[in-house]
Structures are given as structure tokens and as C-alpha cells.
Amino acid sequence: MGFHCRECVAEGNRTVRQARTVFGGKVIGKPYVTWTLLGLIAVGFVLQQVMPQIAADFGMHGFVVHVYGEWYRIITSAFLHGGILHLLFNGYALFLLGSALERWLGHGRFLTLWVLGALSGSALSLLAAPGQLSIGASGAIFALFGAVFVTGRRLGLDTRMILVLLVVNLGITFLVPNISWTAHIGGLVAGFAIGAVFALLPRGEADHRRRSLVHTLMAAAYAVLLAALLIGGPVLVWPALGLA
Structure with missing residues (x-):
């Protein structure tokens, strides 16, 4: 009966080609990032109910979050929700869209898309109303719509x-009161842009290392663009983040 030393097995594994999706991500078994995000927004909502002071500590007042110089709220606002229906809609959309996208893109690209979608929604909200953010993961969810x-x-x-679902949700965005069009449109723009990068670049045949490099650089460039918009936009937003 033969055996293999650990070093031999590790060396052999380095020469085995990893299965990749058409977009360059590793083929995954379970959408763990989607499940983790679902758990985080659920925990955030439970904490809002049992410890309301936590929501206040993160700047939540009604359906908005006030930044008050706390720059991290541009992302933490995505984990706060205005009610059970708000939570259930975003959670159900994340489960359906996220499960598919994460399998297509892989863990890293999917998380990048989600975070940039949330940040894009926050950025447009700040440009429209300096110092004030919309609550909820809607920016990230609309990014998933665009990317899907x-x-x-x-x-x-x-x-x-x-x-059809996208058109219906956009209609609801502009027709129903107390829904932030800025978070939705900001996230949707990110979804189309980052989704197009992941789906279409680089053109032609490319190995996964080159594809990953292009995707990383383009995602980083998008993040820099968001920062530039906040710094030099039509209204000076940066002081509201406490970074002036």
C-alpha cells in the first residue's frame, strides 16, 4: 500500500489547473459571501429592535443616516433597515440574485460588486443631500440587478x-414615497459598470491572471472615481465625512 508525503501532495496540487468560471473566478460550491451578507443585515435589524441605541450610535434617524463626520457610515448604513418589509425585500433579492452572481463571478468579484454598489448608492445620496445617507442595502441590491x-x-x-423586474423596481422607486432614488440609481450604475468590466474585459482570450489583474485595476479605478466625485463634486461632501 503506497502513500504520499504532504509536501509531495502540495507540490502536485500547485500544478493542477483550478476550475474557473467564464469570468475568471474560481468555481465555488456554496455562495458563502451571499449567506454572510444575509446574516449581517439580519443581525443588524435584530440589534435595531432590541438595542435601539445602536442604530442611533450609527447615525440612524428615521429612514436616513446622518454622517456627522463618521465616514464609515457610508457602508454601515447598508446594514440598517427601516422596517421588516424593507429588510425582507432586500434580503430576498440578495438571496436570489446573489446566489447566482456569486457562482458566476466567484467570492471575491461578487463581494467587490456588492461593496462598490453600496458605496455608489451612498455617494449619490451624499451628492444629492450632503451629510445624509439612505438606510438599507438597496444600493447594493440594485448593483446586483445591473450586474445580473x-x-x-x-x-x-x-x-x-x-x-422587467428592474423596470418595475425603478417605477416603485420614483412613485412610492420615502424610497431613495439616489441609492437605487447609484447602485444600478455601479452594477452596470462593474458587471460590464467582469463580463466583457479583457477582450479575447486571456488567462485568469491577466483577467484578474484587469478586473482588480478597473474596480480600484471605480473606487477612486467615487472618492473623486465626493471630493470635487458640485457640493462639497468631504467635510461631512470628517475628512476635510
Whole structure:
């Protein structure tokens, strides 16, 4: 009966080609990032109910978050929600869209998309109303809508239902009171932009290292663009973040 030393097995594994998705991410078994994000927004909502002071400590007043110089609230606001229906809608959309996208993109690209979508929603909210953010993960969710449409088209899938859902949700955004159009549109722009990067770049054949480098650089460039918009936008937002 033979055996293999650990070093031999490790060396052999380095020569085995890892399975990759069409977008360059590692093929995954379970959408752990999606599940983790769902758990975090659920925990955030429970804490809001049992310890209301926590929501106040993170700047939440009604359906908005006031920044008050606390720059981290541009991302923590995504884990606060205005009610059970708000939470359930965002959670259900995250479960459906996130599970598919994470399998298509891999863990890292999917998390990057989610975070940049949330930040884009916060950025547009700050540009529209300096010092004030919308609560909820809606910016990130609309980024998932945009990315599912782009990546689904790249995979040759029928995306008509996604388009219908997107149009319906945009209609709700502008017709129903107390819904932040800035967070939704900001997130949607991020979803289309980052989704297009992941789905379409680089053009032609490319190994996964080159693809990953292009995706990383483009995602970083988008993050820098968000920062530039906040620093030099039509209204001076940076002082509201306490970074002036």
C-alpha cells in the first residue's frame, strides 16, 4: 500500500489547473459571501429592535443616516433597515440574485460588486443631500440587478425577466414615497459598470491572471472615481465625512 508525503501532495496540487468560471473566478460550491451578507443585515435589524441605541450610535434617524463626520457610515448604513418589509425585500433579492452572481463571478468579484454598489448608492445620496445617507442595502441590491443583466447577456441567458423586474423596481422607486432614488440609481450604475468590466474585459482570450489583474485595476479605478466625485463634486461632501 503506497502513500504520499504532504509536501509531495502540495507540490502536485500547485500544478493542477483550478476550475474557473467564464469570468475568471474560481468555481465555488456554496455562495458563502451571499449567506454572510444575509446574516449581517439580519443581525443588524435584530440589534435595531432590541438595542435601539445602536442604530442611533450609527447615525440612524428615521429612514436616513446622518454622517456627522463618521465616514464609515457610508457602508454601515447598508446594514440598517427601516422596517421588516424593507429588510425582507432586500434580503430576498440578495438571496436570489446573489446566489447566482456569486457562482458566476466567484467570492471575491461578487463581494467587490456588492461593496462598490453600496458605496455608489451612498455617494449619490451624499451628492444629492450632503451629510445624509439612505438606510438599507438597496444600493447594493440594485448593483446586483445591473450586474445580473449584463453577465446574463454575456452568458447567453434570457434576461427579459430581469429587465422587467428592474423596470418595475425603478417605477416603485420614483412613485412610492420615502424610497431613495439616489441609492437605487447609484447602485444600478455601479452594477452596470462593474458587471460590464467582469463580463466583457479583457477582450479575447486571456488567462485568469491577466483577467484578474484587469478586473482588480478597473474596480480600484471605480473606487477612486467615487472618492473623486465626493471630493470635487458640485457640493462639497468631504467635510461631512470628517475628512476635510
